[in-house]
């Protein structure tokens with residue numbers, strides 16, 4: 001099967017999905033936020049989930065980095 005058969009949609013208008021990441025490591029080190037190099041609609045927000053601060057990153061659903069983040 002050719003890689004050309006389906007190109008990932010990572011444009012600004014692509015469908016997006018979110019993943020929540022801990023804002024701090026266990027030793028208190030802050031989670032560094034870098035713009036995603038693989039998709040254009042990437043953005044992040046800080047949310048509070050059950051009293052814990054989390055960084056919610058939004059990526060294009062097809063983004064390779066996003067797929068990597070949500071696979072486990």
Ligand SMILES: [Zn+2]
Nearest residue numbers: 036039059063
């Ligand atoms: Zn991305």
